[in-house]
Amino acid sequence: MGEWLIYRGVSEPHDGIDELPDPPPWRDFAHDGRLTPFDRTADDGGADRRLPGADAYRADEGTVEAVNTALYLRRPLLVTGDPGVGKSTLAHAVARELKLGQVLRWPVNSKTELRDGLYRYDSLGRLEEAGVARELGTGGGQGAADLGRYVRLGPLGTALAPYALPRVLLIDEIDKCDIDLPNDLLDVFEEGSFEIPELSRVADTQPEVRVRPADDGEAVSVVRGTVRCHAFPFTILTSNGEREFPPAFLRRCVRLHLPAVDDDERLRAIVRAHLPGADGHADAVIARFLRRAASGELATDQLLNAVYLMSRTSGAGAPDLDRLSELVFHHLNVTVPAES
Incomplete structure (x- = not known):
């Protein structure tokens, strides 16, 4: 360079x-x-x-x-x-x-x-x-x-x-x-x-x-x-x-x-750009995102959705990180079967 x-x-x-x-x-x-x-x-x-x-x-x-x-x-x-x-x-x-x-x-x-x-x-x-x-x-x-x-x-x-x-x-x-x-x-x-x-x-x-x-x-x-x-x-x-x-x-x-973003520092920068103030929830979600991405294709907007939900949901009945991961981190390269 x-x-x-x-x-x-x-x-x-x-x-x-x-x-x-x-x-x-x-x-x-x-x-x-x-x-x-x-x-x-x-x-x-x-x-x-x-x-x-x-x-x-x-x-x-x-x-x-x-x-x-x-x-x-x-x-x-x-x-x-x-x-x-x-x-x-x-x-x-x-x-x-x-x-x-x-x-x-x-x-x-x-x-x-x-x-x-x-x-x-x-x-x-x-x-x-x-x-x-x-x-x-x-x-x-x-x-x-x-x-x-x-x-x-x-x-x-x-x-x-x-x-x-x-x-x-x-x-x-x-x-x-x-x-x-x-x-x-x-x-x-x-x-x-x-x-x-x-x-x-x-x-x-x-x-x-x-x-x-x-x-x-x-x-x-x-x-x-x-x-x-x-x-x-x-x-x-x-x-x-x-x-x-x-x-x-x-x-x-x-x-x-x-290539896919698989570096936690870059993902933190993306989260900060979109959701300033949500850093306290980002680390755990990013770690879960990276583990999930190791077995299939995910997009960074799915990460942003999860961080947003974690920062906005609390109290009785609020989903935890495990449930949010199931709701948001769907692999993009998996074909959804058609309804019969």
Whole structure:
């Protein structure tokens, strides 16, 4: 580990991103167009309640090296591991440490399509306003200059906007996607750009249109219908290992596997981040959690549930630790038989 580290896995924010060297020539997306400012102080600190706080996250050496490899090469980072090992939290930790503002999160499910992440076009809203304008006699059509009002970039589209520094994009649970989505992402990742056909069609009369980003920040300038990044976003794709990905997709990603959290100090840090003041109940629950995890898969949110219950239940009839373990620490890799 040396001076090449941009992300260091420390808790304190710093300006290391300013020292990131130029990208490889084949990953250089820089252009001379107008750059969009964003609020680097919009630090959500991993504000998603389901996640351990980014300020409490501690990355090991392998994780730090993988993050820096992705930063240097301008490649997405595919993070695999069991539920609860900190895959999503890593994105918030990187954003916090490098002062890269709010994480742009794109949750994926079986119905998600590429366009869902890129942009939305409110064609119905545009038609309704045009109809109202005709009825009021204020003009029957909407000019191209107004078209940007009906376009809103998605998380992926916003991440690919022309920012001077990389935005942090979290594509969460990519393994739940339709079979075509990884291949659909390849061109976007390779080109660092995408087209909005609704704006391309009016490019001759309105070559530049301002549209809204997903985070409600500064409007983004779209030139001739194309959103083109300046700094390739730092992109984390998380996977619980529920499916295989095409070789072409894997070849374009830096890969990191996070093992299950089996260290009591790291588990204590997670408990402190979510349940400050519950330390007095944590040690016994963590010890039981680790013993139970030795014989099957558990997630850290199960640990948090147990610590919460232990800290909130007392008095006559309250379950003891043995009973709470039976209620909460169910192995995730055990198939529940179907009811007859």
